Amino acid sequence: MTDPFAALLALQDLDVRLDGIRARLAALEAGEPLRATAEDLEKTTAALERRSRLLQQLERQAQREEAEARELRAERERVEARLYGGEIASVKEMEKMQERIRYLAETADSHELAALEAMEKAEELRPVVARLKARRERLEGEVARIKAEIETEIKELRRQEEDLAARVDPARAAVPAKLLSDYDFHRRRRGGDVVAAVDGDRCTGCSVVLPVALLSRVKKRERLETCENCGRLLVWLGG
Numbered sequence: 658m659t660d661p662f663a664a665l666l667a668l669q670d671l672d673v674r675l676d677g678i679r680a681r682l683a684a685l686e687a688g689e690p691l692r693a694t695a696e697d698l699e700k701t702t703a704a705l706e707r708r709s710r711l712l713q714q715l716e717r718q719a720q721r722e723e724a725e726a727r728e729l730r731a732e733r734e735r736v737e738a739r740l741y742g743g744e745i746a747s748v749k750e751m752e753k754m755q756e757r758i759r760y761l762a763e764t765a766d767s768h769e770l771a772a773l774e775a776m777e778k779a780e781e782l783r784p785v786v787a788r789l790k791a792r793r794e795r796l797e798g799e800v801a802r803i804k805a806e807i808e809t810e811i812k813e814l815r816r817q818e819e820d821l822a823a824r825v826d827p828a829r830a831a832v833p834a835k836l837l838s839d840y841d842f843h844r845r846r847r848g849g850d851v852v853a854a855v856d857g858d859r860c861t862g863c864s865v866v867l868p869v870a871l872l873s874r875v876k877k878r879e880r881l882e883t884c885e886n887c888g889r890l891l892v893w894l895g896g
């Protein structure tokens with residue numbers, strides 16, 4: 658026959674280990690170890706999409722401005738060809754054409770400038786987009802790695818849980834009914850480790866030295882006494 662108090666501590670050891678495993682399983686199943694990396698990946702992807710869109714806009718803008726400048730220059734050349742072709746006799750008409758040529762040249766220049774500015778901005782943005790792409794790739798790898806680790810840990814913990822859970826009923830059967838009901842009552846109320854062994858004259862739950870009178874009652878092992886400091890049920894195993 659095992660010592661009933663030792664049996665109670667053994668049961669508690671099982672229950673506390675099961676609590677720990679189940680809490681860890683819940684955290685893993687909620688994807689907790691993944692959270693920070695997944696959030697980082699989400700933010701990086703959003704930033705990459707934003708910058709990529711902006712880069713495309715700038716590239717298209719540069720092309721548009723460039724095309725506009727080309728068209729204006731072509732028109733200027735056509736007007737110049739007519740002006741210097743010797744067919745225009747009216748001075749007034751020639752002045753109008755010269756005015757038009759100046760306007761076309763200036764407008765072409767301003768479009769050319771806008772194209773250059775857009776290209777410069779795009780140039781600045783390209784390495785930023787490249788960095789974000791590399792970062793996203795790294796984070797995607799990281800997420801896959803963490804997911805695989807979580808899977809492995811869940812499998813291992815489920816195995817441990819099953820193993821320990823199968824030992825609970827036999828462990829409970831080894832504890833006398835009165836001790837068991839006290840234990841269950843405290844577990845329901847407080848959770849965690851509610852029973853503490855006494856080592857020498859100390860409660861091992863909180864390390865406080867127990868009063869002499871309490872210690873002698875604990876040593877009688879007639880019923881479960883309570884540590885006045887931490888509230889745990891005290892168990893004396895020593896001879």
Ligand SMILES: [Zn+2]
Pocket residue numbers: 853860861862863864865884885886887888889
């Ligand atoms: Zn205590």
